[in-house]
Amino acid sequence: MSTKDVALDWISENSTRIIEISDKIWEYAELPLKEYKSSNLLMSELQKHGYKVTRGVADLPTAFIASYGEGEPVIGILGEYDALPGLSQKPIPRKEPLKNGAPGHGCGHNIHGTSGIAAAIAVKTAIEKDAHGSVKFFGCPAEETVIGKVFMVQEGVFDNVDTVLSHHPGSMNAADLLSTNAMNSVKFHFKGIAAHAASSPDQGKSALDAVELMNTGVNFLREHVIQEARIHYVIEDGGKAPNIVPSRANSWYYIRAPERWQVESIYNKVLNIAKGADLMVGTTHEVQFITGTHNKLPNVKLSELVTENMRMIGAPEYSKEELDFAKKIADTIPLEEKKNALKKKKILQWEKLVDVVIDTSIHEPWGLGETLTASTDVGDVSWKTPTIEFWTATYPLGIPGHSWQKVAVSKTSLGHKSLIFAAKVLAGSAIDLLTNNTLLKEVHTAFLESKKNKIYKSPLPPDAKPPIPD
């Protein structure tokens, strides 16, 4: 039996336990930087199988590294496990919260973390049999707020890792070459003077006015930024009562663009607009830099490797009940929305997928030079070491990200099948990299080509600390 077969068999034989872990994390549904139960479950499973665990890396209490093996090469596997606020949902094909207002796994990170540990343990069984090198599983918190991996990269935890593999549940089996937007996440805290809003407004300076004038300025800026940029904000605090001129108010901005330097250029304009708001109102303000991230660098060789492994293993097939469930979920989305969702993936001949409910094909990598509008902290890892983030078909095509539909599917057999498939693809690809030095060199050459001689600089200020909630 080949080393790869040893790993793949381990996953098949242990699929009940793997699914149980994914479903448990789905039930925990913990918010970013609060994923204590989820990270503990993943850590204890890895320890049980001989992994050495270091918890609380990079000042992140729910981040961890689990290591097995000795020497080179060092293959990294990423796992995420944070949920999203307000998305609680039962695993049924109609909108019905499990618990009103509670968080839910609307990005499938219960599957994400679990496919990673299952692959790590499977690869360990193969190393024991007949392979050499090391595996490091990176437990990455707070992906949804784009925090975890940026701080982990700044701490240097990926510095001596030869390559990194990451899976994410999606609607296609694909290792595409699309990039993601670079981003800054920043809060603006304005300070004014409180006064009676009716009897002495002339003595007040409204921090809320400054927030609103800043937003107006930024809304005018939109016409004068590159087409691909995205700027969005919320007002976190707009004052306490209408009869008091607000002395404090704050907004929270995301600024996104395809490249880091484009984000920084727009960000500098936004900083000036905030100063302009102060001049108009007579307030002062502080800038709180929460996090930033780079665009994701594709790796052609890793995409090919993952695609080959997908084909070798074979995509899951579905029963009539599973297809009926998928159809009910798919029918909650109007056809126009589905068409737009497919078009946004920038895949050639997307029209052919319009009538497909759940996509069982394995796509050739596509999208080199194209950028998706969302951002991920996998971007920063991809600038440190060759990295692939691939997708397995979990959700019916056209279902939006961060939705009740995704929460529902993430705990059904559709989710379970994509989890087992992904774990096998991760394990198979990791074993190829551990046992084929020429392949690893080609992956590294592709990495240097995609970096184009640019040097990585953390978007974080040197003294930045992660915003750990109380």
Ligand SMILES: [Zn+2]
């Ligand atoms: Zn996600």
